[in-house]
Amino acid sequence: MPIEVKNLTYIYNPGTPxxxxxxxxxxxxxxxxxxxxxxxxxxxxxxxxxxxxxxxIKPTSGSVLVDGEDINESKDKSKLRxxxxxxxxxxxxxxxxxxxxxxxxxxxxxxxxxxxxxxxxAVRALKAVGMSDADWEKSPFALSGGKKRRxxxxxxxxxxxxxxxxxxxxxxLDPVGRREILxxxxxxxxxxxxxxxxxxxxxxxxxxxSRIIVLEQGRVALDGSCAEVFSHAEELTRMGLTxxxxxxxxxxxxxxxxxxxxxxxxxxxxxxxxxxxLKKR
Numbered sequence: 001m002p003i004e005v006k007n008l009t010y011i012y013n014p015g016t017p018x019x020x021x022x023x024x025x026x027x028x029x030x031x032x033x034x035x036x037x038x039x040x041x042x043x044x045x046x047x048x049x050x051x052x053x054x055x056x057i058k059p060t061s062g063s064v065l066v067d068g069e070d071i072n073e074s075k076d077k078s079k080l081r082x083x084x085x086x087x088x089x090x091x092x093x094x095x096x097x098x099x100x101x102x103x104x105x106x107x108x109x110x111x112x113x114x115x116x117x118x119x120x121x122a123v124r125a126l127k128a129v130g131m132s133d134a135d136w137e138k139s140p141f142a143l144s145g146g147k148k149r150r151x152x153x154x155x156x157x158x159x160x161x162x163x164x165x166x167x168x169x170x171x172x173l174d175p176v177g178r179r180e181i182l183x184x185x186x187x188x189x190x191x192x193x194x195x196x197x198x199x200x201x202x203x204x205x206x207x208x209x210s211r212i213i214v215l216e217q218g219r220v221a222l223d224g225s226c227a228e229v230f231s232h233a234e235e236l237t238r239m240g241l242t243x244x245x246x247x248x249x250x251x252x253x254x255x256x257x258x259x260x261x262x263x264x265x266x267x268x269x270x271x272x273x274x275x276x277x278l279k280k281r
Contacts, residue, residue, distance in 0.1 A: 001067045001083065001162045001163065001194070002030065002031050002066075003029065003066055003084070003163065004064070004065040004068075005029070005062070005064050006027055006062055006064075006065070007026070007061065007063070008023055008025070008049075008052060008059050008063070009021070009024055009059060009061045010045075010048055010052065010057065010059055010218075011060045022045050022048045023045050023048055023049055023052070023059075023218045023219075024217070025062070025219070026049065026062070026218075026220055027220075028223060030163075031194075034195075034210055035189045035197070035209050035210045036196045036197070036209060036213060037197055037199055037204075037205035037209035037211070037212045038050065038197065038199070038212075038215065039202070039212060039215070039241065040239070041240040041241060044215040044216050044217060045215050045217070045218040045219075046198045046215055047089070047167055047198065048218075049215065050165050050167060050196060051086070052064050053086070053196070054071070054077075054080060054081050054085070054165070055071045055072055055080060055081070056086070058072050059072065066080060066084060078110065082107070083161055083162050085156035085161035085163070086156070086166075086167070087149075087156055087165065087167065087169060088167055089168040091140075091148040091149050091151065092141070092148065094155065095141065095148060095151060099136065099137050099139060099140070100131065100135055100139075100140050101122055101126070101136040101137065103151060103155055104125055104151065104154045104158050105118040105119055105121075107155055107156070107158050108158050118158075121158045121159075121160075122154070122158050124158070125154040125157040126150075126151075128184070128188075129184050131147065131150050131151065145172055145173060146173050146174075146177035146181065149169060153181075153184065153185075162193065162194060163193070164188060164194070164195050165195075166196070168198055168199060169181050169182075169185060169197065170182060178204075202230075202242055202243060202244045202245075203246070203266070203267075205244075206244040206265035206266050207266050207268075211223070212225070212226060212229040221235070222235070222236075226265050227262070227263045227265070230247055230265050233251075244266065245267070246264055246265055246266050247264060247265050250270055258274075259277070260273050261273060
């Protein structure tokens, strides 16, 4: 189920002194099975862009097509949001029920499932994100930050989306929580779900994403594989971004006499390459 974005433009406060062009003529396609990272400096349009992908925001001009259908012309946007699920940066924005299990059941019930079917879907989703059944009857607002995020992800997964969009899913989490959430997201993608993830972490993008889109001032500045995007180190730096730590260390090592390959962007690939060269020495 491809998502096609055509000449997408969005202007905040049009016709006022505060008019701001948040998105400016974006055209791109997200294909089935991709894991796309959206990166960019604060204010580049990342969150505004992804909210257009399931019709939370209507474009000023341009269109977004899901499986060939213009989502802003659709009369039933709830069905669209079942297919293209969005997890907000702050899970509190989408948690509202008395208990975790009721919160995760809400989406399936809204789809027309019976109570039994909705609970079965909710239980599968909660198990998929590693939520212990000891938490199911708790208030979602009594959970830790990491568990709130798991609950929010489960609420979207329970509707079986074909595309999962996440806005900074690890923001504010400690290193253990970050690893756990990213493992969940990676597993979801491995089962065939298309994933679009906004992230400020170049290392997370390099480790997980098959494609990276860089936004700057509401436009697509770069779009390609990790190797293609991170080869533009000077351009990324100009935009206030960085390259992955492994890529930076690779550059420093090559300056000291190593001959490590250019397509190294993760600690794992750097370790393998270093071990290989040290064995030769």
